[in-house]
Amino acid sequence: MSAVVVQCLHHLLICRRPHISAISTLSSHSLHPRRNFCTRRFASSVPFHSHKHSTSTQDNIVQHITNENDGEVMEAIDTNPPRGTRDFTPEDMRLRSWLFQNFREVSRLLSFEEVDFPVLESEALFIRKAGEEITQQLYNFEDKGGRRVVLRPEITPSLARLIMKQGKSLSLPLKWYTIGQCWRYERMTRGRRREHYQWNMDIIGISKVRAEAELIYAAVLLFERLGITASDVGIRVSSRKVLQAVLEKYSIPQHLFTKVCVIVDKLNKIPIDEIQNELISVGVSLGAVKGIIEVLSLKSFPELEAILGSDKEGVADLKKLFFFAEDYGFSQWIQLDVSVVRGLAYYTGIVFEAFDRDGKLRAICGGGRYDKLFSMFGGDDTPACGFGFGDAVIIELLKDKGLLPNLSHKVDDIVFPLDGELEGPASRIASALRRNGRSVDLIEDKRLKWVFKHAERIGANRLILVGNSEWQQGMVRVKDLSTREESNVKIEELC
Incomplete structure (x- = not known):
């Protein structure tokens, strides 16, 4: 049997060891909830001392830990990109x-x-x-x-x-x-x-x-x-x-x-x-x-x-x-x-x-x-x-030089159904507006107060509320977020 095969089998056996408190030393920030996430490996029964585990370094992005509840070995992944590279939010x-x-x-x-x-x-x-x-x-x-x-x-x-x-x-x-x-x-x-x-x-x-x-x-x-x-x-x-x-x-x-x-x-x-x-x-x-x-x-x-x-x-x-x-x-x-x-x-x-x-x-x-x-x-x-x-x-x-532009997220419309039964009509309105070239954020399952704050945060131009009484009359409630004026608008006139 080749040395490579032996090494692979040895590694698989190690990963099946139960009740291990830790397989490698973790850096002080490796379990920070905003910096790392975990993936699982199955655990079984091989002596811990047989595993040659790596030390924690800046370039060692995979760290091993154990879930105390089910004995599964975990890998904590450093969520930083490789050194010298960037994520783009x-x-x-x-x-x-x-x-x-x-x-x-x-x-x-x-x-x-x-x-x-x-x-x-x-x-x-x-x-x-x-x-x-x-x-x-x-x-x-x-x-x-x-x-x-x-x-x-x-x-x-x-x-x-x-x-x-x-x-x-x-x-x-x-x-x-x-x-x-x-x-x-x-x-x-x-x-x-x-x-x-x-x-x-x-x-x-x-x-x-x-x-x-x-x-x-x-x-x-x-x-x-x-x-x-x-x-x-x-x-x-x-x-x-x-x-x-x-x-x-x-x-x-x-x-x-x-x-x-x-x-x-x-x-x-x-x-x-x-x-x-x-x-x-x-x-x-x-x-x-x-x-x-x-x-x-x-x-x-x-x-x-x-x-x-x-x-x-x-x-x-x-x-x-x-x-x-x-x-x-x-x-x-x-x-x-x-x-x-x-x-x-x-x-x-x-x-x-x-x-x-x-x-x-x-x-x-x-x-x-x-x-x-x-x-x-x-x-x-x-x-x-x-x-x-x-x-x-x-x-x-x-x-x-203080020359970076202000490039906040911009949305034309927010469409919000005031009732769960109006999710279908709200979807149709959002779809029609998007086909007309407007950017639309369709929101569900939120409080109206949250929707207003969200509209301000993303710089939306209009808030379109789909309510029961207005819908039955073939209209929606439209609020112009720049002037704070609002009115009922016929659905066929909405553009």
């Missing part, structure tokens, strides 16, 4: 839907089309040999068919996969957006979770800086719709081509470029000494390291041109973007910051990220040009750029 869903509606409306205004992709993707789509932090944060595993899969940590590779799949049937340029869930096993801070929803906007097939200007304008338009101003949020802008020009100046081999970008992206996350040591460790000379650090500190075009010259492509692209910013009206939002390179290996040109000017939150959104991504997957080089905008950070910023 009706209040949370109203806020999420409101935010997503704003994402969609901005996308519509810029003539983008919505697409979507599976949350579960092939692991190979996200494994790159660039030392990226993201490759260490994957929720990856082998499925039952032996295939290596991953919960997507970002959306852009899925977009590239779909475009490559569609091939020449697509007519460029494409302007696509999506709102999807992403997963990363990372250290959590305020606004940073292990799962989040992300609004992605991508432009495929346009090589000119106009595409980046459109994307940055989209982000600014979203901020303005939410009540956020340029004094609240700024957008740092740079170009990977600028860093590439620095590497060329110091004769650093091209194959080190991506590694240098990944290291430089840590500039504001770890001490400068560590940045220098990491650059040296991948083969960058000390003189080149000092040159890179010097350029990354630059904040103006004259300084940048003094070192690299005005004829460099990266410098010219950035100056063009700033000209567009004047035309679009978002020049007060953006600033040159050569230290911005973004951590993903596939960026090739202009990169940008929005930040909280108070410095309390992580980057709000970020993106850039990725003209080489398709060839990384075996396709042809295709001009492309895009950004990702997470839901968690922007909600935190709106909280800080």
